[in-house]
Amino acid sequence: MVISRSRLSSANLKLRLACVAAVLVFATTLLVTLSTLSVAERGMKAVIGDQQYTMLSGAASFMDDRIGARMAQVEALGAGIPLELRTDWARLPAFLKGQVRLWGAEEYLNLVVFDAEGELKLSLRELPGAQLINARGYDHFEAALAGKGRTISRPIRSRLTGHHIVVFSTPLKDAAGKVVAVLSGSVDLRRSGFLRQIGALKPGRTGYLFLMTDEGVVIDHPDESRLFQHVSSFPGMNQGTEQALAGFEGWLEARSEDGSESIYAYKHLRSTGWILAARYPQAEAFAPMITMRHNAFFGAGGLALASGLLAWVLVFRLLAPLQALRDNVAAIRHDRAEIDVLRDGRKDEIGELGRAFHALMAERERAESGRAASEKRLRMITDNLPVLISYMDREHRFQFGNATYEKWFGVAPAQLEGMPISQLLGDGIAAEVFPHLEQAFAGHGVTHEIRIPVRGEPRILQATYIPDVQPDGFVAGVYSLVHDMTHVKEVEEQLLQLARIDTLTGIANRRMFGEALHHALDRSQRSGRPLALAYLDIDHFKRINDTHGHGVGDEVLKEFARRLTVGVRATDTPARLSGDEFVVILEEIGGRPEAERIAAKIVEAMRAPFRTSAGLVQASTSVGVALSTPRQDQEQLLAAADTALYAAKGKGRDGYAVFEG
Numbered sequence: 001m002v003i004s005r006s007r008l009s010s011a012n013l014k015l016r017l018a019c020v021a022a023v024l025v026f027a028t029t030l031l032v033t034l035s036t037l038s039v040a041e042r043g044m045k046a047v048i049g050d051q052q053y054t055m056l057s058g059a060a061s062f063m064d065d066r067i068g069a070r071m072a073q074v075e076a077l078g079a080g081i082p083l084e085l086r087t088d089w090a091r092l093p094a095f096l097k098g099q100v101r102l103w104g105a106e107e108y109l110n111l112v113v114f115d116a117e118g119e120l121k122l123s124l125r126e127l128p129g130a131q132l133i134n135a136r137g138y139d140h141f142e143a144a145l146a147g148k149g150r151t152i153s154r155p156i157r158s159r160l161t162g163h164h165i166v167v168f169s170t171p172l173k174d175a176a177g178k179v180v181a182v183l184s185g186s187v188d189l190r191r192s193g194f195l196r197q198i199g200a201l202k203p204g205r206t207g208y209l210f211l212m213t214d215e216g217v218v219i220d221h222p223d224e225s226r227l228f229q230h231v232s233s234f235p236g237m238n239q240g241t242e243q244a245l246a247g248f249e250g251w252l253e254a255r256s257e258d259g260s261e262s263i264y265a266y267k268h269l270r271s272t273g274w275i276l277a278a279r280y281p282q283a284e285a286f287a288p289m290i291t292m293r294h295n296a297f298f299g300a301g302g303l304a305l306a307s308g309l310l311a312w313v314l315v316f317r318l319l320a321p322l323q324a325l326r327d328n329v330a331a332i333r334h335d336r337a338e339i340d341v342l343r344d345g346r347k348d349e350i351g352e353l354g355r356a357f358h359a360l361m362a363e364r365e366r367a368e369s370g371r372a373a374s375e376k377r378l379r380m381i382t383d384n385l386p387v388l389i390s391y392m393d394r395e396h397r398f399q400f401g402n403a404t405y406e407k408w409f410g411v412a413p414a415q416l417e418g419m420p421i422s423q424l425l426g427d428g429i430a431a432e433v434f435p436h437l438e439q440a441f442a443g444h445g446v447t448h449e450i451r452i453p454v455r456g457e458p459r460i461l462q463a464t465y466i467p468d469v470q471p472d473g474f475v476a477g478v479y480s481l482v483h484d485m486t487h488v489k490e491v492e493e494q495l496l497q498l499a500r501i502d503t504l505t506g507i508a509n510r511r512m513f514g515e516a517l518h519h520a521l522d523r524s525q526r527s528g529r530p531l532a533l534a535y536l537d538i539d540h541f542k543r544i545n546d547t548h549g550h551g552v553g554d555e556v557l558k559e560f561a562r563r564l565t566v567g568v569r570a571t572d573t574p575a576r577l578s579g580d581e582f583v584v585i586l587e588e589i590g591g592r593p594e595a596e597r598i599a600a601k602i603v604e605a606m607r608a609p610f611r612t613s614a615g616l617v618q619a620s621t622s623v624g625v626a627l628s629t630p631r632q633d634q635e636q637l638l639a640a641a642d643t644a645l646y647a648a649k650g651k652g653r654d655g656y657a658v659f660e661g
C-alpha cells in the first residue's frame, strides 16, 4: 500500500517535471519567436514609414519645381512685355497671345492683366462679366502690387470659370519702376498636369496622396467632396494632419476617420507652404507582415509544440533512472532487496547517487550491527552482574531491566518493560521507594537501603538512583542500580564480633570483657552465687620488652593468654584489658578458698619458662582476686580486683592477693 502510493507520487513528480520542462520550452520558443517578430515588425514599419516619407519628399520637391517653373514663366512673360505696351490695353492682348503661343503656355486656364487699381483690363479668354472683376484684396495681386516679382494665390474658385484655380502673378512696371499693372496666369488645379503626375505616386492600392494649404484647405484629394473644404470640416481628422498643420514633417501611425490604422507622411512645399500628405492604410502596408506574422505564429507554435513534446519525452526518459533508483531504495527499505543493487549503477550522477546511497546504507548497516553487538555485550554484562540494573521513565515504569530481575523476582526483561514499579514491589515497598525516586527525578543522585523479600527471603538492598539529565536540564528518566547488601551486613556483624576479640592473643578484649562481666553479674545476682574476678599483670614485663624486643614481648603475651585460657574452666572468661594486663571472670565460685586455689594455679602456670623466638624467657605474674558482693557493680568489682593486684605486687610479685572488703 505504502509502496504503491509512493510510487505514484514519484511518477507524478516525473510527470510534473516533464510537463514543466515542456511548458517552459513551449513558452520560451513562442516568446522568442514573438519578440523577434515584434522587433522585425517595428523595423519593417520604420522602413515602410521612411519609404513613404522619402517618396513624399520626392513628390513635394517635384511639385515645388513645377510651381517654381510656373512662377518663373509668368514672371518672365511679364518681364518680356515692352514698357510701352504695359498699359496699352488695345495692343497688349495681341502681344500676349503671340507670347503665349511662343511660350507654349496653353495649360494656363487664362491670362489676365489688372491695372494698378485691380480692374481687369485684359483677359485672353473671352469670359462673360470679366470686366466686373476687381483684384483688390486678393493676396497674389496685393503682393505683386507691392513689387514682389512672383506670387501665387491660395486656391480660389475662379469667378470667371467656376474652376478651382491658383493664380500666379507678377507686377508690370513702367520705366520709373512703378507698378502700373499686374499680369496673372491662372491654373486649373484639377486639370493641371502636376497634381495628376504626383497622383501616380500614391502608395499601394488603397493608399492615396492629398494636398492642402498650410491653413488646412484641401486642394487635392481622391474624395472630390472634400476639395476646397477645410480638413476639419469632415469628422475624424487624424492626429497626424493636426500635427502637420502645426508644422510637423515626417511620418507617423495614426487612426483614420474610418477607424483604421494608417501610416501618414507629411511634407511642406517649399514654394507655397502647402502640405503634401500620403496615407497608406496599414491593412495593405503591413499585409505581407501580417501574413508573415501568421505564418511565423503558426510555425513557431508548431516548433514550440514539437520542442515542448521533445523536452517532455527527454525529461521523462532522463528521469527514468532516478525512478529506478527510487524503486530500488524503496525495495531495500522494505527488506525486499539487497543494498548491492545500488552499487553497480550507471556511470552518471544518478549512478553516483546510487553509490552514495549504497555507501551510506552500508555504513549504517555496519553501525547498526556494531550497535547491536555493543548492546548485546552490554546486555550480557548487565545480565550477568549480581545487581539489579534498570531504567525508569517519569511514570515510574521500567523501560529496561537486566536479567537479575528475573532471577530475583521471576519477571523476564520483556515482561518488565512498561511495568510500573509498584506492580513489581507491591504498594507498601513502592511507597517507601517513591520519595527517594522523586529526589532522583528532581535531578539528584540518591542512595538508600531497603528491606525487600527476594525469593521469599528477607534481604537488605542498597539502591542508587542516577537521574538521566537531558542537555536542556530535563530529567527524562532514572537509572537504578540495586545491590544485595545482606551479605555485607552479615560481614559487618562478624566484624563487629571481631571487634570484641583481642587481635594479638585471640581472647576477649576489654569490650567483650565488659559485656561478659555485665551478664555474669546479672546471673550471679539472680542465682545468689558469687563470682570472682582475677586481675593479672605480668611482672616486669617492660624488662622482657627491653631485653628481647617487642616481638618477643608479644610472643610472651600470646603464650600467657593461652596458659590463662587452659588454666580456667571453659565457662570462665579470660580477657586482655591492655598491655600486659589480663582479667578472668570466674563464675560460680564456691568461696574464697576456691578463688585462692585458682589464683595460685594461675601463678604456678606462669612460672614455667616461655618458649620464644629468642629462646626460653622466664616470666611471672601477680594476681589480684576480688569476690563479688550483692548489688556491687562492675566498676566496684574491677576496682576491688585492681586493689588486690596492687597488694600482690606489693608483696613481692609472683603471687596473689585477695581483696579484703
Ligand SMILES: Nc1nc2c(ncn2[C@@H]2O[C@H](COP(=O)(O)OP(=O)(O)OP(=O)(O)O)[C@@H](O)[C@H]2O)c(=O)[nH]1
Pocket: 504, 537, 538, 539, 540, 541, 542, 543, 545, 549, 550, 551, 552, 553, 554, 557, 578, 579, 580, 649, 653
Ligand atoms: N610486647 C608488648 N609489650 C607491651 C604491650 N602492651 C604494653 N606493653 C609493655 O608492657 C609493659 C608494661 O609495663 P608495666 O606494667 O608498667 O610494668 P612492668 O614492667 O610489668 O612492671 P610491674 O607491672 O610493676 O611488674 C610496658 O613496657 C609496655 O610498653 C604489647 O602488646 N606487647
